[in-house]
Amino acid sequence: MGVKLKDIIEPESISFKDLEGRTVSIDAFNTLFQFLSTIRQRDGRPLTDENGNITSHLSGILYRNSSMVEKDIKPIYIFDGKAPELKSETQAKRREVREEAEKIYKDALSRGDAEKARKFAMRSSKLSPEIISSSKKLLTLMGIPYVDAKGEGEAQAAYLVQNGDAYAVASQDYDCLLFGAKRVVRNLAVNSNLGNLEFYQLDKVLRELDITREELIDMGILIGTDFCDGLKGVGAKTALKLAHKGQLKEKIAELQKESAHDLDEVREIFLNHNVNTDYKIKWEKPQKDKIIEFLCYEHGFSEDRVLKASDKLKNLNSSQGSLDAWF
DNA sequence: CTGCTAAA
DNA sequence: TTTAGCAGG
Numbered sequence: 001m002g003v004k005l006k007d008i009i010e011p012e013s014i015s016f017k018d019l020e021g022r023t024v025s026i027d028a029f030n031t032l033f034q035f036l037s038t039i040r041q042r043d044g045r046p047l048t049d050e051n052g053n054i055t056s057h058l059s060g061i062l063y064r065n066s067s068m069v070e071k072d073i074k075p076i077y078i079f080d081g082k083a084p085e086l087k088s089e090t091q092a093k094r095r096e097v098r099e100e101a102e103k104i105y106k107d108a109l110s111r112g113d114a115e116k117a118r119k120f121a122m123r124s125s126k127l128s129p130e131i132i133s134s135s136k137k138l139l140t141l142m143g144i145p146y147v148d149a150k151g152e153g154e155a156q157a158a159y160l161v162q163n164g165d166a167y168a169v170a171s172q173d174y175d176c177l178l179f180g181a182k183r184v185v186r187n188l189a190v191n192s193n194l195g196n197l198e199f200y201q202l203d204k205v206l207r208e209l210d211i212t213r214e215e216l217i218d219m220g221i222l223i224g225t226d227f228c229d230g231l232k233g234v235g236a237k238t239a240l241k242l243a244h245k246g247q248l249k250e251k252i253a254e255l256q257k258e259s260a261h262d263l264d265e266v267r268e269i270f271l272n273h274n275v276n277t278d279y280k281i282k283w284e285k286p287q288k289d290k291i292i293e294f295l296c297y298e299h300g301f302s303e304d305r306v307l308k309a310s311d312k313l314k315n316l317n318s319s320q321g322s323l324d325a326w327f
Numbered sequence: 328c329t330g331c332t333a334a335a
Numbered sequence: 336t337t338t339a340g341c342a343g344g
Contacts (some may be wrong), residue, residue, distance in 0.1 A: 047344040
């Protein structure tokens with residue numbers, strides 16, 4: 001998933017304190033997918049209400065956001081719009097893997113092999129329209145804004161940082177760096193209080209690697225992205241060497257010969273992504289009663305727990321802009 | 328994943 | 336008080 005840059009870029013370590021008072025644009029699909037994968041019972045079954053509706057994502061949204069707001073971090077969620085045509089092969093491949101995993105999960109579940117069931121259940125998660133709409137509904141009730149991207153959420157999230165509406169992008173994928181995100185936080189979760197919160201600044205990353213953003217994108221194309229396979233045998237380290245030797249263009253020409261897709265188009269996806277510039281961001285007062293109604297009465301959450309979590313949302317001041325923290 | 332409780 | 340393990344929906 002995403003472009004594999006891990007081997008060549010070093011994260012800076014930061015703590016929650018460094019994000020205090022700041023806004024983060026969060027890749028919603030990325031986050032929801034994680035919630036659906038990990039918030040499960042020991043046999044792999046997701047949390048559900050009495051009607052069988054999946055509720056794992058609602059649990060994740062409630063507890064993670066309430067604790068972020070309590071720590072004075074302001075989230076904005078970015079939802080994917082229409083994926084570029086070039087992503088369809090990746091999407092088809094993912095669907096295939098997911099459907100295969102689902103078969104193995106159901107089979108293991110029916111035979112009572114909980115461990116195997118859980119392992120494959122995690123790979124079988126998918127974001128249905130109901131998951132998306134219920135997530136948006138809960139965010140709205142919590143007073144947390146979201147933006148619908150025109151294209152890729154990562155690109156839109158990067159644009160918000162560019163535009164000064166967010167301090168950093170929160171995502172697990174390195175793609176947002178190619179999309180031009182100035183600052184990226186990985187592993188933004190409550191239990192990453194110490195240790196594994198990773199921070200990347202695009203300028204600094206480029207300086208340390210001694211490359212330009214355009215070269216980073218070309219490296220990504222050779223390594224392989226969601227939009228096109230890379231050149232066989234080229235990983236992050238090799239790609240970096242090629243950049244330093246000035247051989248990116250010739251290797252890309254080589255890849256172009258065997259590729260069914262126009263690599264200039266892939267480059268354009270990262271450089272000039274179609275983004276939504278007509279969004280409004282406003283933190284609203286949380287609607288506690290409606291949160292209770294939605295989660296407890298409609299989806300069977302414990303009133304005690306939900307009340308406790310929604311009390312933490314008090315820090316969320318309406319209309320207070322996101323800019324004052326660093327301007 | 329997060330919150331809670333039981334155990335140390 | 337800190338931590339590990341399990342339940343949550």
